[in-house]
Amino acid sequence: MGLDATTVGSSTVERGIRERMKATGADSVEKYWNLVCSSAVELQELVESVVVPETWFFRDNHAFTALGKLVREEWSTRNPAGVVRLLSVPCSTGEEPYSLAICLHGSGMSRFIIDAVDISERALTRAKAAVFGRNSFRGAGLEFQNNYFEKNANGYELTAGIRCRVNFERGNLIEETFGATRQKYDFIFCRNLLIYFDAATQKRAFAKLKQMLTDDGVLFVGPSEGAVAVSHGFVSTKLPSSFAFRKSGGKLTLTGEERIKDKPERKASALSKPPTSTGKMTTVRPPTPKPGIETPEPEIDLSLARRSADAGKLEDATQICLAHLRRKGASAEAYYLLGLVQDACNAKEEARELYRKAVYLQPDHYDALIHLSLLTASLGDANGARALQHRAERAKQNVK
Ligand SMILES: C[S@@+](CC[C@H](N)C(=O)[O-])C[C@H]1O[C@@H](n2cnc3c(N)ncnc32)[C@H](O)[C@@H]1O
Known part of the structure; x- marks a missing residue:
């Protein structure tokens, strides 16, 4: 698996x-x-x-906001009479694909097909039953609960009109034949699974996802998986905190290659140093997967990750950080370095999210604060940037 x-x-x-x-x-x-x-x-x-079937409705909800926008503003214009195809893999107990259906239904869209796949029969049985406990509803903004669920003795039962919009099936994302005969999808949600795979398996999974996605399609990954998507040749859509990516050859966005032509390459050795005080971000070529079938699980030494990042070996740096997170758990330094890689690939929103994680875990992480401040300034929030700059200065003084 x-x-x-x-x-x-x-x-x-x-x-x-x-x-x-x-x-x-x-x-x-x-x-x-x-x-x-x-x-x-x-x-x-x-x-x-x-298996870890942890999931809930509208988890990381910026992804659903982005999906609604992409379907309304891009997809529908391109395909005025078409049917939009979505895949949720892994779908676990169904909250994710049902959230997709609620999202599209709520924005007035009726022409959609949602396939949902998971390796766990037990999770799928619960998904098909469509009765959910309180744990499936987390955070604020739960108004959808009133509109789409009925409370009964067993929990919250999803309305039949949404239930019938999702086709569930058992499948293993990394199995040889998975996806081979499927019609391509316009949107694929593959969230919170890739992080659990080793490097070789991630490579196989991304090859499958690419194969199943239309040329203009969008892949949504989990918040910790953006860096690995970039390292496998995906390009950020830059929709805020959505972790939405296109294949680098997609028609609707500047490809990685085109972006690089736009801007000078940053000297690899400058990568882990804070950008210039103007807040300008430069970019380097997104890492391309190396040839060869099996990639051994990398070292988890973060100083090696930093050296790799400095040397422009962004894929190596990414893999070391991800392996570190997998084996040792949350780490400010690993998130900071992943942020640098995203920054270097000009994926600003993803970089900002990663720097934020680093600062959350280690509030006096000077480098993360400085990068976050500059990135915040370049995204147009001057006050936020100034506050972060002051925090960085205080952190530096405390160290002295
Ligand atoms: C943490 S849940 C993620 C659910 C949902 N995508 C989300 O983000 O909330 C992980 C799911 O991955 C499934 N899974 C694990 N390995 C898999 C594989 N090789 N192919 C398909 N599903 C898999 C597990 O059964 C589990 O339900």
């Missing part, structure tokens, strides 16, 4: 195996190994025991 055991935690995998050994009566690891290798049913049970 592509999950990096060190990311989900080797104890989770071990616990899953122990549980399944108990359930199947296998009294040694060897016996269980033989069983799981010979039975697709048992393999699925093992998969069920390690």
Whole structure:
């Protein structure tokens, strides 16, 4: 299934195996190994025991705002009588694809097809039942609950008119045949899964996603996955905090190549130094995946990531930071370095989000504060930029 055991935690995998050994009566690891290798049913049970089906309605809701805008302002103009095709993979227990349906329905769109895929049968059974508990509704802005759900003894039941708009099916994103015969999608949501894959699997997953996306299509990834999308040749749509990307050959945006022609290349060695005081961001070529099938899991030494970033090896730097986040958890320095990579690729919104994460984790991270300040200024918020600049100065003084 592509999950990096060190990311989900080797104890989770071990616990899953122990549980399944108990359930199947296998009294040694060897016996269980033989069983799981010979039975697709048992393999699925093992998969069920390690998946993380965490999700909720309108999770990271800027993505849905961006989707509504793209469908209304771009897609509908290009395809006045067409049917927009969307894919949610992984869809988990259904909150994401149903949010897509609610979003489109709410903006007056009726011509859409939503396919939703997950590797977990159990998650899909819950998705199809479409009755949700309180955990599926988080944060502010829950007005949609009144319009699309009915509260009953079991929870919040989704209205039939939205339920029937999503086609659920079981599938494994990284399986050889996955997506091969599908008609392409205009929008793909692949959020909060790629971060759990090792480098080689991410590469396979992005190849699939590219293959399934139309030339003008948009891929939405999770907030921690923007850097890895860029490192696999995707280009930011620059829609605020949406983590929405196009294939670099897409027709509707400047491609990475064109953007580079626009602006001088930044000297690689200057990458991890704060940009000039004018706040101008320069850009370097987005990293291209290296040839070769298997990419070994990288080192997780962040000083190596910084050196790689300085040397312009943005893909290497990205992979080290992501591996670090997967294995060691949240880290201000890893988010800061990922921010630098995004900044270097001119993905300002994504960079800002990453710098913010770094500053949230380490409020006196001087470099992150300075970069965030300059980026904020270049995005037109002079007051916000000044406040960040003062914070950076205070952080520096405290260190002295
Ligand atoms: C954290 S949920 C993400 C759900 C939703 N996209 C979101 O962002 O809220 C991760 C899901 O990935 C699914 N999954 C894990 N490996 C998969 C694979 N190789 N192919 C498809 N789904 C997978 C799990 O079953 C789980 O439901």
